[in-house]
Amino acid sequence: MSGVPELLLLRLLDDREMYGYELVRAIREATGEAISLGEGVIYPVLHGLERNGSLRSRRRSVGGRTRVYYSATKKGRQRLAGLQDEWHRIRTGVASVLESPGHA
Amino acid sequence: MREFDFDALHEQLLECGIRPDCARRAASEMRDHFDDLVDERTAGGAPEDVARRDAAAALGTVEHLVASMSGRRELKTWIYRYPLAAILFYPLACLVAIPATPVIAGIANAPVLARWSMSLVAAGVLTATLLLTLQLLILFG
Known part of the structure; x- marks a missing residue:
C-alpha cells in the first residue's frame, strides 16, 4: 500500500507532464475525492522518483509563474508496469478474501 | 493562523540533511503551490486574507513537511546517507591523502x-x- 502515491503519480505522468498542484487536483478528481494526496506526500515522492530516474523535470514559465513540470522516463514506465502488476495481485488477493464465504 | 514560512521550511530541510538543490526546489514548489491554492480560493469568492489563511492551513505545518522529506533517504546528502563513511572513512582518507598529495604531485x-x-x-x-x-x-x- 505504501506504493500507492507512486503508482498514481506515475500513471498520471505517463499521459502528460504536470506540476505538483496540478497533480494533487488531478488525483482528487480522478479518484472522485476518495484519495487526496497532501502536499506533504506529493513533493517528497516526486523528488524521490526523479532522484531514482523514474521522472524527469523541467522548469516552464506559465502565466508569470515558473513551474516545475514532471514527466515519466522509460525507467518510470517500467516501474509503473511493475507497480500495476503488484497492485492487481493485491487487489485480487484482497477481493478473494472478502468474497470468500468462509471469511465474510 | 500564521502564513506558511517558506524560509523556515528551506532552513529546516537543510538542517535535517536534505540536499541543498532539493531543499531549495521544494521550498520554491511549495511557494508556487501556496499561490495556486490562494488563486483557487479567491476565484471561488473568498477574500484575500481568508484565502491565504486557508491555503496555509491546507499546506500543513513546516514540521510535517520536513518530516515527510527527511523520511526519504535518497533526498539526503551523502554524509547523511552514509554517516559511517562520513565519520570514519572520510577523515581516514584525508589523513592518507594530505601527506600523499605532495608526493604524488612530485612524482607527476x-x-x-x-x-x-x-x-x-x-x-x-x-x-x-x-x-x-x-x-x-x-x-x-
Whole structure:
C-alpha cells in the first residue's frame, strides 16, 4: 500500500507532464475525492522518483509563474508496469478474501 | 493562523540533511503551490486574507513537511546517507591523502622538480664559491 502515491503519480505522468498542484487536483478528481494526496506526500515522492530516474523535470514559465513540470522516463514506465502488476495481485488477493464465504 | 514560512521550511530541510538543490526546489514548489491554492480560493469568492489563511492551513505545518522529506533517504546528502563513511572513512582518507598529495604531485611533475632542484643546487654552489673566495681573499689577500 505504501506504493500507492507512486503508482498514481506515475500513471498520471505517463499521459502528460504536470506540476505538483496540478497533480494533487488531478488525483482528487480522478479518484472522485476518495484519495487526496497532501502536499506533504506529493513533493517528497516526486523528488524521490526523479532522484531514482523514474521522472524527469523541467522548469516552464506559465502565466508569470515558473513551474516545475514532471514527466515519466522509460525507467518510470517500467516501474509503473511493475507497480500495476503488484497492485492487481493485491487487489485480487484482497477481493478473494472478502468474497470468500468462509471469511465474510 | 500564521502564513506558511517558506524560509523556515528551506532552513529546516537543510538542517535535517536534505540536499541543498532539493531543499531549495521544494521550498520554491511549495511557494508556487501556496499561490495556486490562494488563486483557487479567491476565484471561488473568498477574500484575500481568508484565502491565504486557508491555503496555509491546507499546506500543513513546516514540521510535517520536513518530516515527510527527511523520511526519504535518497533526498539526503551523502554524509547523511552514509554517516559511517562520513565519520570514519572520510577523515581516514584525508589523513592518507594530505601527506600523499605532495608526493604524488612530485612524482607527476618530476622533470620540473628536477630542473628546479638542479637550479637551486647550482645557485648554492655558486654562492658558496663566492663566499669561500671572499673568505680566502680576506685571509690571504
